[in-house]
Amino acid sequence: MRMIARYISRLSAVSVVGLVAATASGFAQETIKIGVLLDQTGRTSFYSLPVNEGTEMAVEALNAAGGILGKKVELLLEDDNGRPDLSATKARKLVEEGVVAIVSNSNSGATRQAIGITAESLTPQLASANASETLTTIDNSCFFQLGPVESIQISTMLEYAKTQGFKKVALVGDSSGLSVSVVDEFRKYLNEAGFEIIEEQLIPAGAQNAIAQMQRVRAANPEAIFQVAQMGPQAVQFFQAYHQLGLTAPILGTFNLSTPSYLTTAKDLMDGTVFTDAFDPGKEEAASFAEAYEARFGQAPSSLQGYGYDSVMLIADAITRANSTDRAEICKAISETQGLARVMGAKGTGFDFSHGDRRGFHHDGVVVRKIENNAYTPAIFSGADR
Template sequence: MTHLLQKVAAGLLLAGSLSGPAMAQDGMTIGLLVPTSGSEATYGQDMANAAELAVEEINAAGGILGQQVSTIVGDDACDPQQSVNAASKLASSGVVGVVGGYCSGATLPTLKIFADANIPFVITAANSTQLIPANSGNAFMINSTGNDQVAKALEFFNSKNINTLAIVDQGDAYSQDLANLTKQRWEESGKTVATTETVNKGEQDYSAVVTAIRSANPDAVFWTAYYADGGLLIRQLRQAGYQGLIAVGDGSNSPELFNIAGSAAEGVIAFSNPTAEFLPNAKSFVDSYTAKFGNAPGPYAPLTYDGTKLLAAAIEEAGSTDAAAIVEALKKANFTDGLAGDISFTEENTLARSNFIVLEGKGGAWALAE
């Protein structure tokens, strides 16, 4: 993207719109559906940066089918209504495919839009199981689903002899799905859910929830929503004297959690997709990303980078930009060049393996849990 187009893109992104023309002359355009405004904007910008880096490398290697590639960003703001507007604009812009999808609740209503427009969609972060039945066959999830996350969470809880659990969600497609799956599997295993709580996004005072949790006195608390609010809850739980284990889902695996929760994040467990610092093949990516953008890549940068490269490989395999051919190539994908590991798909177009790892807050940063 030229310096001029970057300036135009930045201005339009601030307005929650789209960046650049739909199709570059003698080239093709990939759409990016990410939140670049709102509470999850840090994640979204990081994903957009990773896709931009992947496209630069693709173009340096000759492009796709001999054509140079550009990107166009739709800001979904992690909001279902805004995501519909962003997806509709992307669908009408002539993109050959879309990469992204962070918040499951915002991604869910876009599935029909992209299906109706016959646009392949590589979902790089959103992983609610609610996305699976809503998929018309053109969308592909390269982050493991909530089923895999729950399996990893229960394995860890059992290893720590946790018997009673409090589960807190925010009522959205991602966090409620993860909460419901956890409750179901936990109780099926013969364990006890001491309390379930649903809070509103953006709350500042969690005293009522903290009181309910302390009254139930669970061995562990599992926050299934996003880091911006999770950090506040963690801090208020510890300030109120709760001493049990605190765990968070992959929506809270951001390093920003430590800035919000402070020292209360020490010892917090995160069930996470593989992030760059724990991927042996990601060093060159981290160096390139840091040099270009001035900061380290965030939690979903590797998956978004992989998703962009995967879409490019599928178009090359299809030998055209025909959507049906690209979808067929994705269905048969055996992508072995990913930073986060190999990518192939189940019959439901979900990642054919679990990619979850367990992290622990140590010294104000994430480390692999022992």
């Protein structure tokens, strides 16, 4: 726990005082309950579970350091199966059980449906890793988005693509709602940036392979291929078809490739691919977190655990600054957060909600990383390089 405590000490001087104040006297009987919505059993569990692993690690770290305001932190987990129709029901249950905040570690669709419930009760709701552009357009002053939205990720990747001299490109997504949404955003930004899209394909959900789609890409002969937010089997099929058809154009991927399960399901098929990420291994806070994570689990973390870790630490910091577990006071404290050091984001960036749009990820915080020897490299480009 020594390494974890060292990371906590970097969050803020104010937080440290509150977090360790109860160390000598032990925990008060009452706990501070934080609710979590996650996909434990559904289609997006492959990334929801690692995000939640970081959430649980943060609670362990806080409790080892004395809790918050002298009280132990307790997580209440609810599985929404990644289904929007379940998420609101699960969120209401958490509110009724007295949580002071809800961390949404599920997909964007499920997160969206919970927002109405948290708005009614003024319960702070933090979306750990969701990239949807529209979540903060919903009327809920206590909803906060921590991950980088699609436009920030896209603009960073396009700036990187410009440094490589690419002009004629292909777009390949899949038929999932997330991928279609990101493809639409990519198309808009590519056109505005002067790229020529010479082929566009979607791999259907349930398809046995992506040969037909990638044959059309090969025939178009693009200078680069944007692999756009493909999920699960369709991502693997993309890489399989790419190699089976002998394509050689560079692949520029999106944030989904930071999910480490792809290093197993598409093993040795992704070398040379670059992708956007929010985790910069060279950042001090990220390096400290990675050290603590490896000591705890015996392996290096991906970006996903960092998202979940940061969510809980932001709540802890807000409770400490508010000196209260009142939901409205915590909400207010989060909205006033400015320059709080965190695991996620490029060097020199931190949480900032003081500008009022409830998106806390810095516009320069996205990095581009590469896959080599079936492993992730350090950042090779960042938003600050634009």
